[in-house]
Amino acid sequence: MNIKSLLLGSAAALAAVSGAQAADAIVAAEPEPMEYVRVCDAFGTGFFYIPGTETCLKIGGYVRFQVDWNDNSAAAGPDDNWNARTRALLNFDARTDTELGTLRSYIGLRTWAEGDYNGGSFEIDEAYLTIGGFKVGYGYNYWDAGLSGETDDLGSNRVNMIGYEYKGDAFSAGIFVDELTKRQDGTGVLGIQAGVLDSALYEPENDNVGIEAQISGKFGAVSAQLLGGYDFHTEEGAIRAIVTAAVGPGELGLAAVWASGVSAYYDRSEWAVAAQYAAKFGKFTVTPAFQYYGNLGYDTSLGNEYNWLSNDAWRAGVTLDYAITSGLTFKSTVNYTKITGDTGAGFDDDSWTGFVRLQRTF
Known part of the structure; x- marks a missing residue:
């Protein structure tokens, strides 16, 4: 046997062995994307x-x-x-x-801890769904909106609601039917004492109904809102107007509200006017503001009939906002309130109030 025959035989043997091993090889599956x-x-x-x-x-x-x-x-x-x-x-x-x-x-x-060690309370802040302009669920209604500072008090509600809102480029309008089951005690306002839920007029098991509607528009640098609400249980209503405009380095805001009587939409006073100017300086925003209340509070001694009191009041204050960094802000406010008339036991006719806040938003 010559060398050529030996090499050819060896190559054939190697090919046969390789073929047999290839037939027995395990092929790994491709990973799922x-x-x-x-x-x-x-x-x-x-x-x-x-x-x-x-x-x-x-x-x-x-x-x-x-x-x-x-x-x-x-x-x-x-x-x-x-x-x-x-x-x-x-x-x-x-x-x-x-x-x-x-x-x-x-x-x-939402949850908060206040003055105790049990981790605070827990609640649904809002829960709703919308489609094609229709909205149903629980949340803040039109009355919760106000001026941007921390001095004005123009009404606030969270309610179960159903309604429709149209939004255009410069005009919007909406109407909602609300379930009204509670209101704030009109004597506990202006930061002197926290509002207290009054169950004498709105028992939790009563499903009272209200209706509210708002139109708003933007005209260049000016924005305006006109809002009205009617409480069918008290048979009283309220209307409110807010106008804001870009002026100089900030925004000027004016507001007015009038109530025919005590209702779940507005029960602070028979009427009120407010003004503020939010001036921006880099990361700082300084907002001086003022509000006047006419016929503040109401008499609760007449059962389900509530008459406005003859008290008047005014409040002046300033709010400072500072953007520390992206997502982190500082806010502080100081307000002085003066009430004329009989404020009742446990109330000062003048007071200073305020807060200091640090907030991380993401």
Whole structure:
């Protein structure tokens, strides 16, 4: 056997062995493709697609630490004029494009700790859904909006509601039917004493009804809102107008409210006017403000009939906002209130109130 025959035989043997090993080889399965979270640009920043769906979700909220103070020794006692509070809010905003318009569901969960060690209380801040302009659920209604400072008191509500709102480029209008089950005691206002829920007029088991409607528009640098609400249980209503305009380095705001009588929409006073100017200087915003109340509070001694009192009041204050860094803000306010007339036991006819707040928003 020559060398050529030996080499050819060896090559054939190696080929046979390699073929047999290839037949017995284990082939690894290809990995499943990973689905990464995709950014959703359709509804603004912060939204992302829920994996496997066409629904966009945004998660946000804040953590807030605040210290309130006042000099009202008649109501709080000389050793109890400040209070520290910590609040946390977590919200989930889910939106999907449909043939009927954007389908949106919003859930806000809020908790706070105040003066104890049990972790505070927990509540649903808001929970509602919207589609094509229709809105149903629980949340802040039109009356919660006000001027941007911390001096005015123009009404505030969280209610179960159902209604419709049209939003255009420069004009919007909406109408809602509300479930009204409680109101704030009109004598506990102006920061002198916290509002107290009055169950004599609105028992929890009573499903009372109200209706509110608002039109608003933007005309260049000027924005205006006209709001009205009617409480069918008390058979009283209220109207409110707010106008804001860009002036110089900030924004000027004017507001007026009038109530025919005590209602769940507004029970502070028969009428009130307010003004403020929010001046911006870099990271600082300084907001001096003023509000006057005519016929403040009401007489509760007549059962379900409530008459406005002859008290008048005014409040003046200033609010300072400072943007420390992205997502972290500082806010402080100081307000002075003067009431004329009979303020009743436990109330000062003049008082200083305010707070200091640090908030991280994400």
